[in-house]
Amino acid sequence: MFATLFSVTLFVALAIQGVFADFTIDTPSLTQCGSVLLTWTASSPPYNLLVAPADDLCGEALVDLGQQTGLSYQWNVALAAGTGVVLFIEDSQGNEAWSGTITVAASSDSSCLTSTTSSHNGSAVSGTLLTSPAAAAKSTTSPYSPAGAANAGLAPSGGALSIRPLSALTSVGSGLLALFALAL
Numbered sequence: 001m002f003a004t005l006f007s008v009t010l011f012v013a014l015a016i017q018g019v020f021a022d023f024t025i026d027t028p029s030l031t032q033c034g035s036v037l038l039t040w041t042a043s044s045p046p047y048n049l050l051v052a053p054a055d056d057l058c059g060e061a062l063v064d065l066g067q068q069t070g071l072s073y074q075w076n077v078a079l080a081a082g083t084g085v086v087l088f089i090e091d092s093q094g095n096e097a098w099s100g101t102i103t104v105a106a107s108s109d110s111s112c113l114t115s116t117t118s119s120h121n122g123s124a125v126s127g128t129l130l131t132s133p134a135a136a137a138k139s140t141t142s143p144y145s146p147a148g149a150a151n152a153g154l155a156p157s158g159g160a161l162s163i164r165p166l167s168a169l170t171s172v173g174s175g176l177l178a179l180f181a182l183a184l
Contacts, residue, residue: 025089027100032081033112034105038065039072043091049073054084054101061088080113081106 025040040047051063062085065073079085087099 023089023091023095023097025087025097025099027087027102029105030077030079030085030102031105032079032107033077033109034107035074035076037072037074038087040089040097042071043095044093045069046092048090050088051079052086052088054086054103057086057088057098076112077104078112079104 023041023043026038028036028038030036038049046067046069049065049068050061051065052061053059062079062083065075081104083104085102085104087102088096090096
């Protein structure tokens with residue numbers, strides 16, 4: 001009985017370790033035209049850092065903050081107040097981390113939202129703006145809830161989610177442990 005319990009516990013521990021990584025990105029507060037320090041945990045650099053619209057995580061990113069080699073990035077937020085976003089980071093091994101949903105707070109400073117930037121695609125400070133802030137501020141209501149990875153970061157608690165694909169070694173090891181446990 002003890003051997004079976006030990007085998008099952010070991011199998012579950014390996015499976016969980018392979019699926020949930022320690023790679024995360026923080027969920028900071030963002031303010032229109034303000035500056036924010038984005039931070040994440042160490043993994044395999046370089047890191048690709050993007051800002052995605054909260055209502056369409058699988059769609060086009062709003063801002064591409066480029067490849068980063070460190071564990072933080074100072075960003076000047078060139079997004080309009082009320083824009084809902086999620087931070088996305090991917091390391092060189094394909095591990096992903098998502099922040100919680102963030103709504104850009106209002107500010108009396110609108111210097112980053114020039115008429116050029118608001119009317120069409122343009123260049124944002126410290127990042128490449130991929131869509132206009134005015135377009136990003138539009139919200140749509142859908143009766144459908146996203147599933148799987150599209151639902152990452154949408155939890156009401158605003159916590160972060162990280163995903164790591166199972167490696168071949170983890171999959172084979174877990175399978176062998178399962179067979180061993182069933183044999184007992």
